[in-house]
Amino acid sequence: MEWKLDKQSDIPLYQQIANFIQKRIAYGEYPPGTLLPSERTLAKELGVNRGTVVTAYDVLYSHGTIERIKGSGTKVHKDVWGLTRSRIPNWDLYVERGSFLPNLPIYQHIRGEIHGKDLINFASGELAHDLMPYDIFKEILAKKEFHQSLGYEHPQGNLGLRDRIVKHLEDYKNIKCSSQSVLITSGAQQALHLVIQCLLNHGDAIAYEDPSYAHSLPLFRSAGIKTFKLPVGPNGINPEDILYLYQRHKIRMVFLNPIFQNPTGSILSLNNRKRVLEIARELGVPIVEDDPYSLISFSNDIDTSTLKSLDDRGHVLYISSFSKIAASGLRIGWIVGPDNVIQRLADAKQQIDFGHSIFPQWMAAEFLDSDLFSTNIKYLVHKLIEKRDILISNLEEELSDHLSFHVPEGGIHLWCRLRDEINEYQLLERALRNGVAFVPGSLLGSKSGYIRLTYGRVESKLIQEGIVRLKKSMF
Template identity: 75%
Template structure:
């Protein structure tokens, strides 16, 4: 048998074998009545234990694909297509073949560990509970009367919320648009998904930053896009790399996070932003700007102007959300672009969910229009600055000989390079989890190895020092196991 199970896969070997044989039966390569190889023979051919084959055949038997005849072995069920006996779907096979790809197994592992254990969380890219405006939301719910329709909302989203977003973008981000060019989405992730599904085709080439936002990568792969990386250095990406990729691969779209980039924290200079737009305009390359962090700035000397605020030709699709400035659980995001694009995305969103729920839209509109928004934003920045300062100070005190980093002027992430080549970031994660702290290994979100991402937005302030001490203990444990 030429096929062999993948022993590095997360799918159990017996299940891989059962799936493979089931495919051959379904495709007619093993017709009804075919005698399958004996357990001993197949185990020898696949270099596995006989017990593994027995388990695989048990799965096939439970699914009605095979029957066992005493003294004759295992046969493909002759009665299979007449369905005279009930059959259980091979759900593992269905899960494996779905076109929408799952998150990487290690991300699933980190998420499960954080949810199921009392870990200090430097991994999750959201705000801590002490940063969310609970008091303002309680005030809105108790003092403001709800008069909205409970039917389906406008395909673009609630008009009052869109008008508040228009005002907010003009006041805080110098972006001029109308309510017709705004689509309310279920967070920035849905906006990204809609753009990919509606504006690109399988096989199209796109460019994205390296390192980059982790959850966009499975979406790119699921859509069958050809992806090309734009290296991000200490000053962000080099716009000439976009030009190079366009000339070589005819990229159809560029995905950027130019302000306090995730995970590096870099800010693209005004000169580089203008060059990106010049290349976009010269060659007609759409730019998708993901902007979660431009309002989370710790310095008045940093230019946080967005690409969209500089775009006078409609080349930029702008994405942002409430997740990093208020509450991720509201699931309020938005995308701004040319009217025809927004109408196309809105049509697709309506097919998915018939529009966003009115209750979070109502709360978001009230919050954006309240006097509390500006003061809460200022308070958020002060608290995040405090978290960043505590984190960087403790790292310099405890781990200055183990890692280095560039202190970001905004955002919620710290991108750290491990100084020792002997430390494997994945093994470090496992020892750290055992010590009660989680982070994101750099090579999960980058082509580079030897980096880790520490997110200070999610961890409670009083736990930051303890988290770094646990990380330090994880490093010490890893070194001890290697010596």
């Protein structure tokens, strides 16, 4: 048999075999009544256990594709085309062929473990319940009356919210824009998706940070985008690497998270931020800036000027959201850019979901308009510093001989390098059994031997126990 199994694929071997036989039948190469190889013969040809072939045949039998006749072997069903009976679709084939790629299996595994289970969760990149502004939202609902239409909203989002975001960006981030240059999205993730789908073509090359936000990577792969890495060090990327990649690969877009980068917590120096913009101007290459964390800086001495605030030529598409400063469940994000770009993205969003729900937009607008917004940010920063310091203290006490880390001055993540030669995936499995979750570093970048601990998600009182459980998992 010329066909070979792909043992590096995420698709189980039995499913690859079943899919291959299904295709041969669909192409007419195995007509109805064809005798298929015995389980032992096929297992020997493919170099797998007989049980793998048995499972593959079981899948085909359950779909009505084959029949097993005692004394005659396994044959393609005589009525495989369903002339006299109905057939169940081979949903596995449909799932495999979909153009929108799934998250990596290990991410699906982590997600399945942390939801609905009593784990100490250092894995989820969101705020803990005790950091969300429930009291402020209750006060808004008690004092304000909701009079908005419950019909479809403007494709760019509610004008009242966009006006408040314009004021918020100027007051807090020194970004000047108009409501026409703002699009409300379902979190920053949708903004990234719209940019990739609407502004890039299959085969285009882009540059992104290594390591970086993991959930953007499947979006690039699904769109057929060629990706090239910008290594992130203690001080962020080296801007000259952008020039290097452009000269060799003609990159068409650069994706950056320069302020308290996820997962490293690094901050790109002001001079390097300016140099990134100089290179963008020289090359005519747009920068997509993802800015979840610049408002949660732990020191007034750090310059957290965004690329967008320094951009006077329109090179930067700016993305942010409420997820890391209020509540991820609101699903309120925004993207700021040239009017023609925003109109293009808004048209695509309208095709996808007919615009964002009005009620969370109304809540977000009232929250931004509240005198308590700045108070909430100060409280959030205070609590995140507390959580970070508790985490660092316990790591130094329990695991200082086994990992090292850069202390972040903002954001919600701690990027840890394992000193020992520990397989981070095996460590994760042991940790999950011990009731604690984290993200293996190689899910976020090209290097192994790292883990990301998100202190924003864990209640302060549970951090110490979480590190004790992590230590137990290492030995």
